[in-house]
Amino acid sequence: MPSPWSQRRDVSPENSRLLIERAHEELLAGNLADERLADVRALVRESWRRSLERLVGAESLPPLDLDASSLAEYRRTHPLVGVIDMVRGLLLPGGADESGVIVAVGDEAGRLLWVDGDRRVRTLTGDMGFVEGANWSERAVGTSAPGTAIELDRSVQIHGAEHFNRLVQPWSCTAAPVHDPETRRLIGVIDVTGGAEAATPQAQLLVDATARAIESELLVARLRSRATPSARPRRTTRRVEPKRSTLRVLGRDRALLEVAGDGAETVSELGARHAELVLMLAVHRQGLSAERLAELVYGDPEATVTLRAEMVRLRKALERIAPALVPESRPYRFAAGVETDAHQVLSLLDRGAHRVALAAYKGDVLPDSVAPGVEEFRDTVRMALREALMAEASVDVLLAFADTDAAADDADLLRLCLSMLPARSPKRAGLVARIERLDSGS
Structure with a gap:
């Protein structure tokens, strides 16, 4: 079955990207009465204001609320654990690796519990912290489809520059909340993120339909379990997280x-x-x-x-x-x-969150220790970070890594950065000088 995201569809946001970007800059500058804000959709404009009031950073990475072990335990008892295959089947029917989008399932607090989809897109969005365990509520990252859908309790589309966080502005997304079919309590959110094709009218219809299908499946499963006395009731409550x-x-x-x-x-x-x-x-x-x-x-x-x-x-x-x-x-x-915290960095690298992993890497493991086991683990973490970044990270992340003590004298890394920069980049001269100093031994 072909992927519904395989062909790009034209998207016509209410305003041009340039107008929205200018309005965003005026907002961040504190010009809340600037007339350019009228060029922004009311839904987005109000979300921007909430983001400002909550002191959300315009270029900050989302917090990682759940580490690997906490995430695994939490997912096992989450109400949506039994419908993940349905989500994949409905939103990634043509196969995840070449879909061109990623699909995320989060809880009612905006924490991403499952992220699947196109490997290349996952790598790129991982750099901005769109990974399992990260908090994508409005309070954490500002305007985004999953966070704003939870905030408004309705399906939402956010196009590129409409995101509050500049790191997210290359992407578009569509999200819809998921409710308990009986109590109507909010229990999660479904999100599709990618290029323009992820925020079309067709995308919103598909994501809305998926959310309703999930609620119907939850209700059917619940009624079935009640009708079978011998069946053990399915747990839908959450365990209290252990210490x-x-x-x-x-x-x-x-x-x-x-x-x-x-x-x-x-x-x-x-x-x-x-x-x-x-x-x-x-x-x-x-x-x-x-x-x-x-x-x-x-x-x-x-x-x-x-x-x-x-x-x-x-x-x-x-x-x-x-x-x-x-x-x-x-x-x-x-x-x-x-x-x-070292294992958390390794876990982030496994999830493709290179920028978040680098931000979490505060330096070498116990840098003054000469214990053989510590030295071995220290080298393991440093090399894992280096190899993962050199294999898949963007040039901006690599340049940031090159400025750390762990990579300051890494000539191979600097040469890789140089090869990835545009020919007219002003950053090339500094890299060339650093490489020449290292080659000369000075």
């Missing part, structure tokens, strides 16, 4: 341990040795023998006496600040999962 623990080690020698849950969060700074131990247990979730952990931290598998003494001190420290994280022994391991 989440995050170890922040990027660009830090004294790591921060954040424990969140039950409406509270504690943040504790760990000493250098405790940071190394907690990091190794977070990286090796299956557990480590005393000999292996001693080798990773002290460089000597026979340093088990020293290790055990330090583990006693670590347990006492964790009993005070995070009792659930007191490690087990034989092997040494955490019973509860501990995420790290």
Whole structure:
């Protein structure tokens, strides 16, 4: 079956892109009474005003509200988990890889739970943070189809320059809210994002029809389960998220341990040795023998006496600040999962969110540590970031990476940036000078 998005259709927004861009600049400059704002659709104009009032950044990346483990757990119990195949079948019938658009399913708060579609488009939109786990509500990113559809509780189309966030303005999108079929409570949002073809009248009809089909399917499934006494009722309520623990080690020698849950969060700074131990247990979730952990931290598998003494001190420290994280022994391991900000960067790279991953990369893992296990993990994260960006990131993201300490002396990266820049780009001269300095060894 051919994809409904495979052929571009002409889109005629109410106003030209240039007029909308000028109105947007006047709005950001604080000229709220400027006559150019009259050239903008009322729906968009009011959304822009809400974005300003909420202090949304015009070039900020969306927050990543759900890390990999939290996202997986949340999706398993979300009311829309059983209709994802239906969404793909209705909106990507010709196959995802060549559809030219991406399809996202989010919750009622605007957090994207599933993102599928054209691989090239996913890579490009990932750079602006349109990835699973990211918050695309109006409060987070301003005017966009999914966020504004939730805000207004109706289907919405946003064309290019109508987006509040400049990073999103190359794209167009159509979104529709999804409701509980009985209570009519908002439970999610369906969005299609791509070029002009993603915001046509036909696109709005298709996305609206998909949302109604989802609600009908949810109702049928619910009635079927009630009619079958032996059938176990399908869970549509959400589990309370368990406590989440995050170890922040990027660009830090004294790591921060954040424990969140039950409406509270504690943040504790760990000493250098405790940071190394907690990091190794977070990286090796299956557990480590005393000999292996001693080798990773002290460089000597026979340093088990020293290790055990330090583990006693670590347990006492964790009993005070995070009792659930007191490690087990034989092997040494955490019973509860501990995420790290370094793993979050790797997860973002896997999702194609290169710009967000780079923004989250605050520096090397525990940069002053000489523990062999830390050094190995540090190199793994740095190389994964470099290889992913060089393989798929845009030139703007690569240039931003080239300005970090991790890539300042990377001549191959600089040459790649030079090859991707237009011939008349003013940035070429600076790159050439940097490359020449590196080649000369000065």
